[in-house]
Structures are given as C-alpha cells and as structure tokens.
Amino acid sequence: MIETKRKVLVADDEPNIVTALEFLLRRAGYDVRAAGNGDETLALVENWQPDVVLMDIMMPVKSGYEVCQRMRSRAEWNHIKIVMVSAKGREAEVNKGLSLGADLYVTKPFSTQELIEQINGLVAEPRGA
C-alpha cells in the first residue's frame, strides 16, 4: 500500500504567514496548497479534498466563519478538519468559531511548533470522528 501524503489547505490573505506555514507544513510531511480568500478556499475544498483546512477568519469575499458554515452544511465534507487561525481572540469569537463547526481555534500569535503538533493530532484521529 502506498502511503499518500495528508493534504492541508492553508487559507489566509496575508502572504507572509502563508509562506511560513506552507514551508513548515511541507517540512512536516504534508501536501500543502494555499488560498487567498473564501471562494478560493471553497473551490479547493471541492476540487482538491484536503484533510485539514487551516483558515483565517478575516478573509475577503467570504469570511472564515462563512466558509466553515458552508463546509459543515455538506455531509461529504464532515470528515475534513477545520482549524481556525485568527487575530480575533475574544471568548465570544472563539465560541462562535467552535459553534459553527471548527475543530480547533488558534489565536494569533501562536507557536508554529505547537500548531503543527496539534494538526498532527487532528489527522491522527480516525476519519469521521
């Protein structure tokens, strides 16, 4: 059996953080692609079927909340893990993100090493969990 690389979609409109995350995730052994706004994110989810979506909330066109909500409204995408990465750190915003179906909510700034460990943990969970 050929071991396929796990796929992570990084969605953020700030290229600096995308660069760093792409680099680090590739080094950690993931297949990585990037999206710059909400619509691109949804298109890639549809066409590329990632295992994890690492997503900023404040994105142009469609917000991370909206993308999350749309993803969670489609049963065939339920297995995709959603990690929200945001500078919005109020308790109500965290609550909203998790209520809308995110698996993890990470507040900026964060430790890249810890983030990668958390993603490793998520993909290690059995599918559909």
Next chain:
Amino acid sequence: MRFTREFWIWLALFWLGTLAIIAASFLLIAIVVESSDRAALARMLDENAVVLAYGAAILLVGCGAFLHWVFLRYPLAVRQLADSTRVLLAANPDRQVASSGAPEVVELAAVINQLSGRIRQSEREFETRSRDARAHVEEERDRFAALMSELSQGVLVSNPDGRVLLYNPRAATLLGDTRSASPLGLGRSVFALLDRDQVAHALDKIHQQFARDVERPQTGFVTSAGDTLLRVQVAPFLSGAGDLAGLVFTLDDIGALVGREDQRLKLLQALATGVRAPVANARAAAESLAAFPDMEPDERARFVGIVAAEARVLTERLNAALADYADALKGSLTLEDMRVADLLSVTQRRLAGVTGVGADVDEIDRDLWVRVDSFAIVQAIVSLATRVAGDYGIRNFRLRASESRGFATIDLLWLGTVVGADALMLWENEPMRFGKEESPLTLKDVLDRHGGEVWTQSDRPRHTEWFRFLLPLGEPVTTALTRPASIAHRPEYYDFDLFERIETRGELADRRLAELSYTVFDTETTGLEPSAGDEIVSIGAVRIVNGRLLKQEVFEQMVNPRRAIGSEARRVHGIDALALEAEPGIEVVLPRFHRFCEDTVLVAHNAAFDMRFLELKEPAAGVRFAQPVLDTLLLSAVVHASMDNHDLDTIAARLGVRVIGRHTALGDALVTGEVFLRLVPLLAERGIETLGQALEASRATYLARLQY
C-alpha cells in the same frame, strides 16, 4: 323619679307661703270684724277644728302634688333633656334625646333630635369624603414609594438645611447597611452622611448658580462612602414662591466604572512597555540580517536565534497582558443583569407592537441570566426580525435560549427561507431600523459593547433557520427589591411633614416633646449588676422623628460580652455566650451606637439601668452619651401617679400598645417607643410639654430615687 333637694325647698316655700296667706287672712278678719262676731267665729272654728285640720292637710297635699306635677313637666324634663343632649354631644351621637314633660319640652326635644340628625349626616358625609381623600393620598404615596424603591440610583432629598426628608433603599445600600449603624435616616443631616466639605462646596455652588439665575442649577462631586466610590449629583428644587425648597442628591456607584477605566489604562501601559523592548530587539536583528546577506553562518544563526527568541517573548507578553486585563475589553458598564425569560417576553411584546409579527417563546430556564443593555438587545432582535419579515415575508417567529460554553445563546427562529451570512453581514453594519424607530447604533455596535456575536444557523431537514445571538451570562439578582407590602407596612423612607417643620433653635430644654427626635433603646445583659462586672450582650434601638416610630431605621447589634451569661439573664433573653463569640466587642459596637443616636434625646424603660451599663463602657469605647435621657418608667409614674406597677408589660397594656417580640433588645425598644409616643399627649394634658418640664417631672417622682 328623683326628688331633688330643690323640689323639697320649693315645696316647703310653697307650704309656708300658703300658711302665711291663711294666717294673714285670719289676722285681717280679727282686726276688721266686731268683737261679738269674733267670738262667734272663734267658736265656730273651735267646733269645726277637725274639719279645718283635714282641709288644711288636703290643701297642703294638693299643693305638693301640683308642685310635683309642675316640676316633672318643666324643670326636671328640661334638665333631663339637657343631660341626654350632653350625652349625645359627647359620647353617643346616634342616641335620640328623651321626649317627656310638657308639650313645649317635647317639641324642643324633637327639634334637638332633628338638629342632631343633621349634624350626624354632615359628619358622615365629611368622614366619607375625608376617607376617600386619605385613601387617594395613601395610594399616591404607595405608588411613589414603589417608584422610589425600584430606582437603581440612590436618591436622597433634603430640606435647604440638609436634613433628610426622603431616601430610597438604594441610597441606604450605597451609604451603608440600614440594619447596623447607618447614619442615613429621616431628619438626619446630609453633612454627616457625605463628606462635609464637599457637600458644603456643592451647596455653595448651587446657591451661586441660583443667585445668577442659572436655568437648571446643578453640581456634583465624587466621594467615597466606606468601600464604595460614589458620584453624587446635587440639584435644587423650588417652592411655589420660587424659593429654594430642598435639594435632590442622586448617588451612583462608580467604583466598577473607575475600575474598568483603570484596567484599560493598565492594559495599554502593559502593552506599550512590555512590547517595546522585544520589538526593538527583533527589529535590530532582522535589519542586520537584511543589510548583510553575506554575514558569516554562525553570526547569521545568532541573529536568527534572536529574532525567534524575541518573537516568543513578544507573544508571551501580549497573551499575559490580555489575560490579566481581560475584563477591560468587555462591554460597557451600562449592562445590567436580567433574566433571559424576562428579556424574551419584552422582545415578544415589542415584536408584536412594532411590526405586528408573532413570536412564540419556548420554555426558558428561570436561572438563565444575561448581562445586557436590555433596551439595545431587544432593539437588535426586533430589527433583525423586522428585516426577515420585510424581505422574506416571514410572519411567525420562535424565540428560545440556552447556555453554551460560558455564554447565553438566544435564537430567533423561523421556518422556510434561508437567510445567507452575507445578508446578515450587511444588516449587521447598518443602523438598526424598525417601525418608526431608528437607532444610531448598528447591530455590530450593540454586540461589540456586549462582547457578543450573532450568526445564522439552520436545520435543513426541519426547514428551520435561526439567528443565534451569543451574549454574556449574568449573575442572578438575589436581593429582592423592597416593595411596600401594605399600607400598614409601608417603608418609612420619607416624611414630607419635615418640610413644614420649623428648625427649632434655642435651648433643648425649651423644645416641645412632640417635635424632638429620639433614639429609643434597650440593652440585654449578662446580669443585673454592671458594677460587679455584668456586660451588655445586645443593643437594640429605633428612632422617633416628627412623632413617628421609624421601624425602618433601627439599630440591632449583638455584643461579645467575653464572659459567661447568668442563668437568670439567659432565661429572660435566651442568648448564649457561645453564640456571641463571633460578634464584635462593646468597644466596637458602642461608637457605632453613638453615631446612630447623635442629635437625639435618648429614651429607655428604666433608663437608669441601661445608662449605667453605657456609662461604664464609655472610657473603653472613647465616646460619651451626653444627651438628655427620658425614662418611660418615670413618665408613666408621672401620668398615672395612682398606679403602683410601671413595668413595661403593664404600662403597654394600660396604654393599649400591642406587645410583640419582647425580650430582644430591639423588640423591647420598639414597645418602649410605642409607649413613649402614647405618653407624650398624656403628659401634655398635665401641662408637661417641653423636654425641660418632662425631665423636671421625672425627677420629682419618688421612683427617681431608684438607684442601681
């Protein structure tokens, strides 16, 4: 029938008169008649002596009977009429006067009865009217008291001299616990409650503004009362003639507001100082790397290490500052704790009233509370519902609420049409509008102030859509608002008669008993001998102002006697020394009691006993009770000198005072107060009207020699 002395005198006179007339007749005959005829007459009289004697007796009895008949019909009947008229006047107005005697007297009685009937009728009419008027005034007072009780601000009204005429429970809370030694009370001085200099300065400013004809004079200051930081606003109000009639003080607890501001400042400072250094370090390192791409690998590694380390420090400092001052970022202070069930029922009514759409409210947990600006939140929900109703024709909504991860969620649900997140985002950023109302705030503004969120959710299989509002949880408001339970138990937080009261100056001794303020008190003790080391175990007191016992303004404090309580005393008051171990000592309690009774005359039953206990403790407490003291035991002896027994139960019964809660210090003080109020008019009947006279009369009674 009563034969008065008067009747017998008249009868005697009548008889004597008759006899005198007969005697005079004989004398005249004797003078006028010839001597031979005289002898014949004498002979005739002599022969008929028996007949004559009978005739005389019949005449006398006839005269008596006639006189009796006349007496009954006139003087006696008139006198009875006068007596029964007096009874009618004094005691029993419903009685009819007796109508016996001569026809003239009977006629007079009928006229009197008629007159009394008329008077009675007008009295009844007057009573009905005055009862109605009284009930109306009582009702207005109750409404007013209820209104004052509900206010979340403290309100205090004083006359121009600063004497408190009115206050609400909130003011009492802000200025201290009314059940302990709060100095807040009717008739007390505002100067003693708040910082004297600040009040004086505020009054000065008001007077200046008044003199300059400023349209709405007012001023304010910030002061502390105990642990509370208060913002006090002072505004005058005028009499009909345009003079200064009094002052309104409104009190706000701004401790939390100031605390929040303070936190925000500290957050800013923490961020500014904490972030500068690591940013400078990381920037220097990064700029070095950029400027010298050809630097040695080990140098390069060092600079990269610096950037990474400083970024880590920066993250830690930012997170620490945000965690330390998290409250500073929460919503504004105008948020109040409210039961979600109440909030939703208001929302339901507003929805129906403003837009005419219906909303069913689910069963809501009564223990679910939110901290909100309820007006703004209701506006927010109604404005969203109005949008959905207007744009999608939805006419029926449902409201539900629950708790989720430390927040309260409120859902506005409807069936069918899906409302996209983009529509919500658009609405969130527009001013809220519905019906004729338009708010300058956007939904986003309102939610930001609450630290809240809103989003759309749906349950496709059930065709149900909803907006979910996320709002901060609130604390249940546990202190029940004081409501006037009934007229009899209405809290005595105000006394407008104090408006009329003329500030009496001059010697205390010359002031009338009825106009003085009193503190009626009682102590419970470990035994009867203060000089042998017996101690006070509790003090209870109540104030009398303007002739009213202020049951709302009481002092009740247990005292740790630091010794055993005698079995006799324990049987009387039932207090055990063990139960008092956590209570303060007399040196703490006495100064508070001293404050409670300042500016008043002390009243106690058998005051010598209680005063002896107080006096012995004065040096330790550093206070002196120098005010005059009245003793209800002595005053009772003054009023009822013929009675032997003047113990509290006996005189309470004699004066018709209901005795409740005896043998607690406060219970006894309340009974003593009622007794005292009933003694004051009885003293006045005996010409004892001033404090000086009352003290003198007390001294004069033999009981005054009783010494402990």
